[in-house]
Amino acid sequence: MKSTAYFFLILILLSSCISNKRITYLQNLPGNEEIGLDEFIPYANVDYKYILQAFDIVDIDFASSDSELTEAFEFQGSRNMRGGGIMGGAGGGGDMFFFTGYTIDEQxxxxxxKLGKIKIASLTEEEAKDKVQVAINEYFKEDVFVKLRVAGIRYTTxxxxxxxGTKVILRNRATIFDALAASGESNILAKRNRLFxxxxxxxxxxxxxxxxxxxxLLASPYFFIQNNDILYLEPMKIRQLGNSDNLASGLQLFGTFLASGLLIFGLLRGNF
Incomplete structure (x- = not known):
């Protein structure tokens, strides 16, 4: 009887463990070409440039030798917001460009x-910059240079x-691991082989x-995330028992009670 109880205890503890193979990143999986340490891995050759879409936010800067010209394109307080406290908030998940950038409307x-409405949706960043540059050249005789870019990479986890939630990475390029790190990484109950x-x-x-x-994945076209990506990470079936913290605590508590019960049962059996 005692040996049977111990057998079931060991079986329960083993079944509650999650293999390292299910939580370790960047393994050499069977059937794939071996990628060793220190090996150079070229990025995937993806012939794709991000196309601006409705509701994107773009950051547009103007530069000229005549500062009065560029001041005509700055909203009051936007310069302070770019260089002040909101910048720190953006790095921590805020979005300063929501206040200082230009949002593409539904059309x-x-x-x-001064320039009015300019349609830039369905264009690349470079094409949109050139279009704004042409518009400003028609308005001013003096040289005014334009810089236009997507205001950070926005994605949702x-x-x-x-x-x-929705995150913002203030960079021109970010990897899937940058996104994971900014989102608190994935928990132990995530199916890391099924990230959509x-x-x-x-x-x-x-x-x-x-x-x-x-x-x-390092050579995959999806190694780099893009603006407006939605990342969905599936849970393991064991997730039905609760989240990772509750599950670990519950199993530990259950194991403690079971071990104590078996110990008491064994002592009582030995006295009779």
């Missing part, structure tokens, strides 16, 4: 002081992330699946 237009990227394209959306276990 694809931005509205600039759902599912088994440490922190779900819902990506917007010009005129539609596609769903892509990636495997965080696989080193081949």
């Amino acid at each position: 694809g237009f931005i509205e600039l002081p 759902l599912g088994e992330f440490g922190s779900s 990227i819902i990506r917007q394209y010009d005129g539609g959306t596609k769903i892509h699946q990636i495997n965080l276990h696989d080193r081949a």
Whole structure:
């Protein structure tokens, strides 16, 4: 009887463990070409440039030898917000460009002081910059130079992330691991081999699946995230028992009670 109880105790403890293979990133998986340490891995050759879409926010700067010209394109207080406290908030998950940038409306237009409405949706950053540059050249005889870029990379995390919600990375390029780090990484109950990227394209959306276990991800076209990506990380089936913290605490408590009960049972059996 005692040996049977101990057998079931060991079986329960083993079944509650999660293999390292299910939580380790960038493994050399069977069937894939071996990628060793210190090996150079070229990025995927993806012939794709981000296309501006409605509701994107773009950051536009103007430069000229005549400061009075550029002041005509700055909203009151925007310079202070760029260089002041809101910048720190943006790095921590805030969004300073919501206040200082230009939002593309539903029809694809931005509205600039003096220049009026300019349609830049369905264009690349470079094409949009050139279009704004042409408009400003028609307005001023003096040289005024334009810099236009997407105001950070916005993405949304759902599912088994440490922190779900919309995030902003103030960089021109960010990897899937940058996104994981900014989102509190994934918890122990996440299916790291089933991370879905819902990506917007010009005129539609596609769903892509990636495997965080696989080193081949480094050469994947989905290694870099893009603006407006939605990342969904599936939970393991054991997630039905609760979140990772509650599950670990529950198993530990259950194991303690079971071990104590078996010990008492064994002592009582030995006295009779």
